[in-house]
Amino acid sequence: MSGLFSSKRLRWFAAAIVILNGVFPALWILFTSLKTENELTQKPITYWPHEPTIGNFISAFQDQPLLTFLTNSLIVAGLSTLLSLFISALAAYAIARLRLRFRGLILTAIIGVSMFPLVTLMVPLFEIMRSLGLLNSYWALVLPYTVLNLPICTLMMVSFFQDIPRDIENAAMLDGCTRISALWRIVLPLAAPGVATAAILAFVNSWDEFLLALSMNSAVAYRTLPVGIQLYQGEFAFPWPIISAALVVAIVPIVVLIVIFQEKVVSGLTSGGLKG
Template identity: 60%
Template sequence: MTVAMRAPMNAEQKNANRRARVLIWGAALIVILNGLFPLLWIFLTSLKPEGELGRLPITYLPHTWTLQNYATVLGFDPTNPSPKPFWRWFFNSVFIAVMSSFFAVLVSSLVAYVVARMNIKGKGAILGIVAGVSMFPLITLIVPLFQTMRAAGLLNTYFALIIPYTVLSLPVCTLMMVGFFQQIPRDLENAAMVDGCTRIQSLWKVVFPLAAPGVFTAAILAFVNAWEEFLLALTLIQREDMRTLAVGITLYQGEFSFPWALISAALVMAMVPVAVVVVIFQERVVGGLTAGGVKG
């Protein structure tokens, strides 16, 4: 039995491969710098005293490193007699984002399962309508949402944002999970039902674990969308203690002042939850679709 040997690459092929690698790494470096430089700039700005920001020429690294901005934002500065309720805004954002993402994933997973598994006429039309709903600009929904929430007495409450955020996340979550559910073999569910499981039990014990990457990805998208949303939070919540963090950060701006260093510190703190969520669930998101499935 002979084994075919691959012919060695000549110098021209090696140079071509080397140039291709240089182009790929160069493009990747540009993308990384484009994404990380603004974050790095905000972080370095948060470590500068306010008076240093007006210096010319502009300095990238702080001449005087300070954590005073973080102390002021977090309410640990004794020289600031009336600190902003940062922790209250932080709690509001976490609670609203978690609850809206939970309800969005719960409802969209059930809808996606029905579309993916049941013999329903017009599945393509249903998915097309779901995709079309997500294309409406948010600004067109402000007036009807405001009137609806005012009539229901929900203005300045958590539900004023949880309900719209849940509805707005449903199309994307549903479309994403339909694709995951369609790739899971029906035989696994049939085997579970033969063993005595109901359809709901097979959904909970078989389909959901296998579709975990899709479920967690949808949850993260819903969480991030709710965390960073600004327009609805500004319109539907007027009480300062009920503001979300995205809106509350804008309140650091005064009538004649714009404390960039203070705002930068608040922005860094606002990025922490999203980074933590992505790091914690990264393996789930990129994990195998059928992890734990039956071996052939």
């Protein structure tokens, strides 16, 4: 009984650490965004803002084109996510359903490619985008992000497609569906938790990426949020309340997506964990 009690305490302790690690930084940024510069620098440190203000959010939109950065991030992340899902669905269906001769080798190659550090791919990707004349455009980020998201999206969909009985597709094809039609009408709806999880991962990866966004688009009109937020920093000044307000704006779309697709994402992650 004592061992069981200790095990429960250990699990609760681990869960508390995970929650604290995820929630505390977000709350700290939120509280900082509501403080004045004077309150932020006073000692002793105050955790809760004594005189909350939304002035930092107004300044965040006035000092830099934050709305433009937000729009650019939504366009880039949205397009790259859609392309990643479309291509990954076709690739995953082929791997899961067709009799491929080197199926194991293909899966190994996908896993291997996903482990490449981004910094090793920056120069080749930059040269490709420059040769195509796509620098300082949305496609300079959409195409690389799609390529980088394909491995994880494909692997996740393969695991879900494999668990869908073939008899359902066979029955649909007997009723006149083609294989591609069966994929879109039967397989993808049944694998909705996996598709939703892959979509969230692809969107977050594209939304948070900094190095490629900094390298590919130097024009302010095409900068995304992670790169745009650094413009608030001066040579000798760090307006942390305003930067925190911009960070809160950047976090909101991700929180909204997680809330909307919470059930499917949790189901997808749990199912994926059980299958592994």
